[in-house]
């Protein structure tokens with residue numbers, strides 16, 4: 001193929017763009033903002049890989065097993081094997097383009113262990129792994145931009161895909177600066193738009209990850225997968241605008257979780273799971289915290305100041321800056337928060353969706369993490385998936401057929417112009433906030449049928465009014481037109497959670513608390529004129 | 545608290561000031577103040593005049609993406625990590641960065657930062673290994689947000705001109721120190737677009753949210769120069 005358009009310029013979009021351009025393709029890389037503003041820069045902990053100098057006993061197959069087990073055997077073995085066996089190449093590649101990894105006194109990259117891993121295999125760059133990788137990839141992309149192979153377009157929001165008879169032929173974009181919709185035609189389209197934070201309002205991630213693109217493509221015929229699997233991070237602090245992540249390192253250094261009862265501290269994790277209770281996995285701790293029904297605190301004030309300064313300096317600064325709290329003195333008030341989405345656009349092993357020439361990579365695609373993601377695997381998956389899609393696209397012949405989308409585009413322009421015309425002061429943000437209330441209440445850490453049904457009813461209502469309301473047009477038009485796609489995605493997520501009548505990984509049903517071995521299939525959801533159909537992927541359609 | 549904001553409807557329009565009343569929480573960040581004012585059926589100035597919602601940029605809301613860089617009470621800073629409790633003044637005055645074209649209100653077009661880096665060939669290409677002692681500074685410099693705060697405060701930086709400012713100087717250092725084969729080329733472009741224009745006011749370091757020691761990049765670039773000259 002000759003020309004590809006990539007939507008989203010985080011780590012997945014950048015990786016795909018660089019690889020496509022490296023193969024001689026012309027890439028148009030679009031996003032509203034430069035890569036430095038993507039959620040990828042927030043990844044702190046690291047990226048997993050078993051390399052030839054691995055810890056004694058570790059192996060690629062151990063990485064594969066850990067990943068499959070962490071995901072409760074819902075991710076496909078072939079996909080996960082591909083991911084883990086290419087991890088070393090990816091680390092070497094990142095080193096080769098100048099990524100500043102943390103190194104020991106001999107200059108060798110250092111590794112740490114993340115939860116759910118049998119060995120230390122997480123490479124990291126200080127406390128800013130995502131940021132440092134983005135910086136290196138941005139420079140490498142710049143090399144190809146200068147060579148005329150990558151064209152970056154900023155201020156561009158995805159509007160919809162140009163699809164005819166099941167084949168994707170380009171995208172329609174909204175340009176913030178001109179206020180216009182404009183098409184870009186290409187041989188292939190790659191979506192790299194990240195997770196779906198907006199469904200839940202405040203999360204640990206970026207405001208830019210709203211899930212709209214996945215929702216809109218769903219309405220245009222793309223299948224979605226495993227939406228019910230949403231990772232909660234147990235230790236986050238509340239600020240007026242977001243939930244801020246308190247690193248797992250705090251518990252690693254001995255931090256203790258407790259609540260207050262009758263003036264006494266109850267160390268509920270230690271009481272239930274023994275000495276190592278505070279180090280249980282994210283999903284277990286989140287559920288236990290929730291089941292106490294109390295305000296939970298994380299205490300490190302008993303550690304000596306030097307340990308806090310040397311090992312938890314970033315957490316100390318963050319708490320001081322955002323919560324005005326001195327962790328050397330006071331316990332940190334924490335609560336679980338939505339952190340990562342295992343579900344997203346359903347893709348085959350080559351990262352193509354069910355629509356021909358439409359690909360999805362990074363967090364917006366669902367592939368490697370099954371029912372639960374291991375820390376450090378999503379940066380790896382973002383890069384690997386970008387590479388896989390690029391290799392497929394560059395090796396494929398361009399489709400000679402064309403289609404005239406003029407009429408369709410004109411209609412969409414008219415609909416947008418009607419939105420601009422509005423004199424209303426009603427902010428679409430009100431609906432977004434109602435949505436996140438609904439999702440938090442009914443699709444929390446513990447779910448059950450009646451609340452899921454209640455959530456679906458509320459969603460039906462929002463969807464029924466969303467198109468009727470006139471919105472304040474003084475905000476960015478994207479904020480208004482994106483509502484429909486976001487609501488459809490939210491509804492699909494609730495439907496998937498309702499349909500999975502078992503507990504597995506991050507999906508916990510109080511009415512079906514056990515894992516049911518007959519349900520070890522991914523869930524697929526499709527949309528047809530307002531009808532949502534969920535079915536298990538029994539044929540392993542996407543494992544090919 | 546009164547909040548004065550310099551507003552502009554489009555790149556072509558004239559900017560104008562509007563004042564709002566803020567009665568929200570006292571521990572809010574400037575970003576939270578903007579959200580608070582915007583979250584109403586009707587947005588009104590302190591004189592009750594209806595107006596449009598305030599447009600501003602954000603992404604991470606925790607000081608690591610650089611989106612929300614604006615001028616706060618005369619000082620260039622990130623809105624999401626500047627707290628009203630820490631301000632000395634009892635009025636909050638917000639304006640967009642002056643060194644970049646305004647798109648709307650507090651949102652500006654900083655693409656010139658990337659364009660300058662592209663024009664000057666600022667990429668590592670192939671990592672050639674580097675001196676371990678350089679590691680910490682390379683790490684620190686790789687955290688640059690490309691937020692433009694250093695350019696806003698710099699007396700020599702003018703958008704569209706040939707002096708590219710601190711963000712550029714720091715990237716020069718990363719490239720030259722991680723690919724020795726490119727260091728001659730980078731030294732040249734550094735001299736042309738930074739070395740010759742920098743008057744060492746170093747105000748860039750005072751406002752840098754990542755606390756990047758640009759002075760260390762300058763010193764290292766200069767040393768690199770003399771070292772190579774010696775070996776010539």
Ligand SMILES: Cc1cc2nc3c(=O)[nH]c(=O)nc-3n(C[C@H](O)[C@H](O)[C@H](O)COP(=O)(O)OP(=O)(O)OC[C@H]3O[C@@H](n4cnc5c(N)ncnc54)[C@H](O)[C@@H]3O)c2cc1C
Nearest residue numbers: 008009010011012040043045046158193194362363378379
């Ligand atoms: C606080 C935090 C810490 C984390 N730590 C780790 C870690 O230590 N290790 C790890 O492996 N993972 C970690 N993760 C997860 C990891 O960061 C993400 O999964 C990964 O970075 C996703 O990359 P991406 O390229 O798919 O998406 P993103 O980086 O989110 O990029 C999405 C891109 O799409 C663009 N976009 C979005 N919507 C649209 C639209 N409608 N139109 C046009 N463009 C659009 C955005 O502007 C952006 O450019 C962490 C996540 C968070 C939030």
Ligand code: SF4
Nearest residue numbers: 688689691692694752
């Ligand atoms: S050097 Fe500092 S102030 Fe300048 S762009 Fe980078 S992070 Fe921002």
Ligand code: FES
Nearest residue numbers: 603605609610624
């Ligand atoms: S929103 Fe990212 S730095 Fe403020």
